[in-house]
Amino acid sequence: MLNQLTISELTAKIASKEVSAREATQACLDRVAAVDDRVKAFISHKNEDALEQADLIDDAIADGATHAERPLLGVPIALKDLLSVKGHPLNCCSKILHEYVAPYDATAIERLKAAGAILFGRLNMDEFAMGSSTENSAFQTTRNPWDLDCIPGGSSGGSAAAVAADECVGSLGTDTGGSIRQPAAFCGVVGLKPTYGRISRYGLVAFASSLDQIGPFTKTVKDSATLLRVMSGADKRDSTCVPELVPDYRAALTGDVKGLKIGIAKEYMVEGLDSEVKDAVDAAVKQYESLGAEIVEVSLPHTSYAIATYYILATAEASSNLARFDGIRYGLRVDGDSPADLYKNTRGAGFGPEVKRRIILGTYALSSGYYDAYYLRAQKVRTLIRQDFEKAFEKVDAIVTPTTPTAAFKAGDKVSDPLQMYLCDVFTNPCSLAGIPGISIPCGLTSAKLPIGLQILAKPFGEETLLKVADAYERSTEHHKARAEL
Amino acid sequence: MADQTFDIEYVANLARLSLSDEEKQQLGSQLGQILDYIDQLNEVDVEGVEATAHPFPLVNVMRDDVIEGSLPHNEAMQNAPKKLNGLFQVPKIVE
Structure with missing residues (x-):
């Protein structure tokens, strides 16, 4: 086929x-x-x-x-x-x-x-x-x-x-x-x-x-x-x-x-990391060792602050970016007596619950009196997260982590608890904040036959190294060949 | 720092977002929880740390000052929900 x-x-x-x-x-x-x-x-x-x-x-x-x-x-x-x-x-x-x-x-x-x-x-x-x-x-x-x-x-x-x-x-x-x-x-x-x-x-x-x-x-x-x-x-x-x-x-x-230095960070071995995911990632690290890479411990001390930082910065930027959806130039329009009412009615009817939640959070973080406490502070913590990676990449060529703490969850499981949903991104947010490249590749299945992802990170514009490291794992293992039965 | 009882009406108005009473109540309590979580950023010592606005700031990105083709007027207007004589139509603004 x-x-x-x-x-x-x-x-x-x-x-x-x-x-x-x-x-x-x-x-x-x-x-x-x-x-x-x-x-x-x-x-x-x-x-x-x-x-x-x-x-x-x-x-x-x-x-x-x-x-x-x-x-x-x-x-x-x-x-x-x-x-x-x-x-x-x-x-x-x-x-x-x-x-x-x-x-x-x-x-x-x-x-x-x-x-x-x-x-x-x-x-x-x-x-x-x-x-x-x-x-x-x-x-x-x-x-x-x-x-x-x-x-x-x-x-x-x-x-x-x-x-x-x-x-x-x-x-x-x-x-x-x-x-x-x-x-x-x-x-x-x-x-x-x-x-x-x-x-x-x-x-x-x-x-x-x-x-x-x-x-x-x-x-x-x-x-x-x-x-x-x-x-x-x-x-x-x-x-x-x-x-x-x-x-x-x-x-x-x-x-x-051979001879490449691959970093592992203890900050990614957190509570809530599923044991099957951990075992699969540990096995991948061993695989790299057997391929001749040198495994080096690195520290990314501000990792645990990434989600909080991300949800301030991303929502603040979103609240500004999504201001363009106002019912005037394109899209849905719900009329009102004044332009302000038209905007409010259109946006109230057109956006779903999570988008509203993030617009409100982001608007709050940028509002007068809170800007320094939330937005500016988050931008500074972002600098620290970026510097963590800069220091780590002085010692290693790439870093490997689990992509997610668990495999896929059931539909409906986290819908009513937005904070639990946000915590799913614990291993992916730091890379985004640092602006560095990241890839997820298959590295095994859980006992329930759900895929597990191995995340590989490299320095800015280090995609060649990133892809080389990912490809070396792929060609020496069979995990990417597993297909879903439908 | 998190103001658990932050004024959702005030913020919703700033965001030009109409919310039902139910939405206000639900959003209020969920955002309280999220802000509690975000408060952990207060633990971090950011004294003397510069803010990152962009991961790799490019400054003064210039291009040649040459007129190029742009979207034709009718195509730029094609998605407007209400238009009149080739213009966007809005509710009356001045009395």
Whole structure:
């Protein structure tokens, strides 16, 4: 089945004309039709549009286009509902966008199109990317393909579940505090959050602008490297996108980690860390040792303050970013007698509970009299968290941790307790605050047959090392080959 | 530091967000809990520490002052819920 292939396997078959882009796309659409009533990863998808794109790619290949120039020719990629694709709906899984249709392409989307990818579907997520289970979507709750009673993680839950269920060959998500890595861990796929500033965010709906990053979900580390390279690089339409050169990340995947120093931090061995998760991560560390890496203890002393810091900064930025949803220029409009009433009525009707909670918290943290106590203090603690990593990376090339303290939990388990939901992000928030790259790769299953994620962190723009370390584990183990039975 | 009884009406008005009575009550108690948790930041010694606004601050990002194509007017307006003569329509502001 073509939808089960990795990107590199599929492109090899397309390049040799063994299969067409249309056949690959049709295989994914057939899979969506067969399983998505159970997984519920997609909130919408247009089959004809996807097949038209595929036909254009097949024409281009017939005209001599090659994967050397356009590395994603014929690769079906599905998208989180937070990214603009010209002419496609964009809802952020919120009621407030109403019937919004994107008038332009995001830069990451433009680059994927130029590389020959077939972009289809809108994937479910927590409303405005706020959540850790995808239960905050205004549309539906996505299920974990490994156990349909469990959530897929969040906020990019649909993106992770769609790849785990083989409904697409790769997908895009976004990560603000762990929203790629945590669902990747829960669904047993590879999820990469690049360095802050690596990929342009033009055309991505903003949640917390000092944290948001776009990143890929794939079945292998090599595929992750392929998508990263296509999307990375400076963009004059996003001034936060860094003009750092984009290397050929795949060339770094040598499998050789001999002599590399890999850090482990005792601050990640916290109370509440599930013993099966701990055992799997310990085994991964041993695996690295056997591959010739040197294991070094490092200390990240401000780790435990990351969640509190994150929830002040992210909500403050969100309260400002989401001010644009006012019922005037786009989206839902609920009339009122004055402009202020119109704003209030529209926002009251359009935003869901978690978004309201975060807007209120963020507005409070920025309000007169509280700014220094909350926002400014959190920014200073953020500096300390960043410095923890700077010091650690003087000693080591990469750090490995569990991605999450537990495997996926049951739907409904944490919905009524927002603080418990926030604590799910304990291992992913610090990396986001420091702006460094992080990846989650599969490293085993629990006794209940739920995936466990290994998180690897590297220094800013250290994606080559990050991917090399991840790939070395992947090629020497079988965990990434485990598939959910649906 | 956490003000458990913070004025939700006041904050909701600042955020231009209408909330039902039920929402006010629920949000109030949940935010009290969250702020209690956030209070642990008071334990951290931040004396002399600079604030991080962006992980890698790029300053003075410039581009050439050249006029380029932009979204056509009708496309920029295509998602407006109410428009008149190519303009966004809003409730009357002046008496």
